[in-house]
Amino acid sequence: MTENECEKLHLTQDLCWPGGRRIAVVFNLAYEMWSPGVTSGVGPMGNMLADGLFDPNADSYGRYNATHGIPRLVSILERHDIPATLMTSGLVAEAFPERLRAYAERGHDIVGHGMAQNMVFPTLSTQDALHSVTRTTELIEAAIGQRPAGWISPRVTSSTEIQEILLAQGYAWHADVLDGDHPYVQQFREGNILAIPMSVEFNDLPHAMRFGRTPGQFVDLVKEALAGIQAQPPETIILDIFAHGHCYGRPAAAWAIDEIAKICRNDKSIWLTTRSEISTHLARLGECAA
Template structure:
């Protein structure tokens, strides 16, 4: 299955709105990630590079924080706010910490398959590897949470040539690797259809803090400014993502910012606080 078949695309209908005639959907996202035993986070807190071939134990330890500690803190924050989030789960965590993965699902969050491990980016895998790791991630998570995951976001949000076609074959309903639109659209392949639910990348704690060196206060301020302007643009129907990595803003000095944004959104009636799965369902209901 490597014919690089382009899908037939069906865009959102004109004048599409979110439920309640709202035009801004806000999605809270948590990246709950892990790496293979041979891999490590590509991003760590130390700026000086190691010589080639040296395994970065510092970055490895940094990445492990999310599964060890950060995920619990972020789940507590969302529980207090009464918000159900999209939680991107590396499939390997269904083997390493099934009880924690199950607890996230039982708490009402939408489990999104986030590949098998973060150092296994589909675009860098052979077709056989992509198929194998997708199967292992999907079956592992399904066994732990007791249901087939319906949503997928690749590590690095970077699919391979045929990843989406494989997702259809494995029973997925939607994917979040798209960055090329504001609204969902339907991708139809020979194997079937898949909803692309685009990912808004502006409020991403990892790039915000690790790449640009911005502060948690700036994270909150960016959200406030974005939401204010989006609500004023009443003809522009959009998704606003707030993405927190359990190993980055799952730490105490950053988690308060995620907490503050969650509190700001919890009881608002002028936005739709939702998940990608619900966005996909709403979009399909309008076709």
């Protein structure tokens, strides 16, 4: 292997989740902030100001995420006794450490998500990328009292170079891959890290902002998919539900996450889980030993 290359070790094909279940559902809440002077790339007006002008409308829209949207979404999942995967910006951990610690103490999975949502890895120098990983990790650890086990990059976008940095920082898993249904082990020269692929069908941001669909259609999309999957020959999969605090964290849309949570909670064939729990489950099976 050359530098930053890795080999993939695929897991057994007869994988099952606890209790013999086949469908794992993960609720991913994007707990995000942007660097000072940078705004969310989307806004309610639909037309960002041109020529790089600072857009106070988009800035205010994005700030809603950490202050109002995520607390509402977390409370919804807690009503259904569902653990949230909180994809957490380092800036969030720095600004709201006590709240983040409370979420961790209540059993939610606090996941590294980069220093700021605008810091997408392909746009960063190697040094800035390293700083994003190390500083985010430090801030989350300071807030919750332990290092996060997992990482999901802004835009779910990284490279084997970044993934090797995550390995060096002690991460057990990352989800910056879309190339499979089952987790697999990435083998680097210095050790192994578990890659747990994301599914992309249920994401509030493109659903609302790109396609202009309603919260009701979001619920229907999940209901129809579950019915269709369960009518097929059984296979073991992970389904991801994404909600951003500044998008579906608002009252007019958050009810859709409540409805989806209710549907999933009432279906006993579904394992409501987090990627850290998936990583632990595989380790118990001896599937991803270092």
